[in-house]
Amino acid sequence: MVKMTDLPIKGGFSFDLCTRNQMLLEKGLQMPPFRKTGTTIVGLVFQDGVVLGADTRATEGPIVADKNCEKIHFMASNIYCCGAGTAADTEAVTDMVSSQLQLHRYATGRESRVVTALTLLKSHLFSYQGHVSAALILGGVDVTGPHLHTVYPHGSTDTLPFATMGSGSLAAMSVFESKYREGLTREEGIELVAEAICAGIFNDLGSGSNVDVCVITKGQTEYLRNYQLPNPRTYISSKGYSFVKGQTEVLSTKITPIQPKVETVGGDAMEE
Amino acid sequence: MGDSQYSFSLTTFSPSGKLVQIEHALMAVGSGQTSLGIKATNGVVVATEKKLPSILVDETSVQKIQLMTPNIGVVYSGMGPDSRVLLRKSRKQAQQYFRLYKESIPVTQLVRETAAVMQEFTQSGGVRPFGVSLLIAGYDDNGPQLYQVDPSGSYFSWKASAMGKNVSNAKTFLEKRYTEDMELEDAIHTAILTLKEGFEGQISGKNIEIGIIGTDRQFRVLSSSEIDDYLAEVE
Numbered sequence: 001m002v003k004m005t006d007l008p009i010k011g012g013f014s015f016d017l018c019t020r021n022q023m024l025l026e027k028g029l030q031m032p033p034f035r036k037t038g039t040t041i042v043g044l045v046f047q048d049g050v051v052l053g054a055d056t057r058a059t060e061g062p063i064v065a066d067k068n069c070e071k072i073h074f075m076a077s078n079i080y081c082c083g084a085g086t087a088a089d090t091e092a093v094t095d096m097v098s099s100q101l102q103l104h105r106y107a108t109g110r111e112s113r114v115v116t117a118l119t120l121l122k123s124h125l126f127s128y129q130g131h132v133s134a135a136l137i138l139g140g141v142d143v144t145g146p147h148l149h150t151v152y153p154h155g156s157t158d159t160l161p162f163a164t165m166g167s168g169s170l171a172a173m174s175v176f177e178s179k180y181r182e183g184l185t186r187e188e189g190i191e192l193v194a195e196a197i198c199a200g201i202f203n204d205l206g207s208g209s210n211v212d213v214c215v216i217t218k219g220q221t222e223y224l225r226n227y228q229l230p231n232p233r234t235y236i237s238s239k240g241y242s243f244v245k246g247q248t249e250v251l252s253t254k255i256t257p258i259q260p261k262v263e264t265v266g267g268d269a270m271e272e
Numbered sequence: 273m274g275d276s277q278y279s280f281s282l283t284t285f286s287p288s289g290k291l292v293q294i295e296h297a298l299m300a301v302g303s304g305q306t307s308l309g310i311k312a313t314n315g316v317v318v319a320t321e322k323k324l325p326s327i328l329v330d331e332t333s334v335q336k337i338q339l340m341t342p343n344i345g346v347v348y349s350g351m352g353p354d355s356r357v358l359l360r361k362s363r364k365q366a367q368q369y370f371r372l373y374k375e376s377i378p379v380t381q382l383v384r385e386t387a388a389v390m391q392e393f394t395q396s397g398g399v400r401p402f403g404v405s406l407l408i409a410g411y412d413d414n415g416p417q418l419y420q421v422d423p424s425g426s427y428f429s430w431k432a433s434a435m436g437k438n439v440s441n442a443k444t445f446l447e448k449r450y451t452e453d454m455e456l457e458d459a460i461h462t463a464i465l466t467l468k469e470g471f472e473g474q475i476s477g478k479n480i481e482i483g484i485i486g487t488d489r490q491f492r493v494l495s496s497s498e499i500d501d502y503l504a505e506v507e
Contacts, residue, residue, distance in 0.1 A: 095371060096371070099367045099368075099370065099371050102367055103363055103364060103367055106338075106339065106363050107360075
């Protein structure tokens with residue numbers, strides 16, 4: 001089979017199963033729920049670069065699925081991306097674009113630019129018509145300077161000096177709108193980001209646990225995992241728990257003997 | 273691809289059991305510029321001649337030694353454009369491996385996949401074998417490794433090897449000079465001396481290229497000034 005040229009990838013959503021899915025729903029099938037991140041993610045531009053921030057709670061409906069997940073994803077050494085929406089979608093799309101950026105770096109021999117990552121993300125999301133539920137805040141510093149963008153699941157983007165996304169975005173935005181100004185220093189930028197995330201953590205049910213921060217400047221990136229831990233566990237009993245025999249009431253007993261091994265004696269060897 | 277008059281495979285067996293096109297491909301490699309590689313105890317070095325067709329060519333725009341992954345580099349002998357195609361495919365395969373297993377591709381795996389591509393082109397219709405042999409140098413959890421991949425798709429692990437124009441002299445030289453406990457710095461000096469053996473004209477940092485990888489597992493191509501420093505040490 002001749003396959004030296006890569007066929008153009010047929011992107012976009014395949015609608016083949018839609019009729020079947022509709023029929024199943026009418027019959028009463030419950031679709032499995034997506035694990036949404038129910039998040040607060042933020043980003044801002046300061047004088048030397050960008051600061052990104054995120055909370056660390058992943059929810060599955062009313063249950064906290066992960067108390068300390070990582071929402072700030074690596075795209076390139078100078079570009080990071082916060083993800084809100086369906087956790088699997090944000091992971092998959094950021095991993096895919098990160099891989100494409102690496103190949104692009106080898107082909108061009110240059111550091112990746114934020115607009116490249118942006119265009120790759122938005123084209124992918126647009127071709128899936130919003131079914132890839134990834135809302136992202138993309139930030140980085142390249143030769144053209146610091147950049148901060150938001151990307152929506154349908155593929156639209158904004159370029160902003162400060163941005164928030166996720167279910168806690170309103171709480172975080174209130175902090176930014178009152179305290180953001182141009183030309184913040186690195187310390188001020190980190191403080192403001194941490195404050196905005198905390199606003200999301202404490203006022204939004206979908207966000208919680210810890211604060212992750214990522215500071216990107218020209219030539220250097222610092223990923224401050226768990227920069228703040230405002231929700232420590234304080235209820236662990238140091239004595240531990242003891243379960244004494246007889247504490248649990250036995251309602252009924254049934255003993256089933258395990259079948260003894262049946263040994264076969266004699267017989268012929270198998271024909272080859 | 274399959275509806276032209278010549279869609280049969282050009283690599284059909286000869287009565288003596290040889291694949292003539294592959295033999296010819298090896299000839300193309302044999303007339304290419306000399307390249308070599310040496311595996312040391314703590315790293316690998318690859319080197320090649322960089323003879324440009326004219327003095328008017330901007331030598332800073334040409335780089336023969338390339339990276340496949342941060343810890344695997346490659347040098348070729350033969351047709352440059354063919355090597356670029358293989359390089360592109362191998363880089364993509366390395367990325368796909370990472371996406372699937374979330375770990376860097378081991379050197380042997382990448383060599384195997386590159387070799388598989390080269391073999392494909394000896395058994396497909398409407399294509400010709402690649403006119404390059406590659407020397408793949410890498411450092412992973414199994415330590416430093418050096419592999420040679422031929423147009424037929426066969427690959428070998430080497431302690432030291434050479435390809436291209438001056439291959440027999442270079443290999444004899446390497447056989448004499450190679451020692452099991454050689455370290456990276458010695459290997460670089462030996463590589464330079466081997467290239468010098470068959471070099472026409474004045475050797476300098478501008479007409480040879482050297483790539484090294486050490487225990488830091490970062491493959492890098494030396495700058496021409498670094499090569500000049502090594503050349504001064506060797507003299």
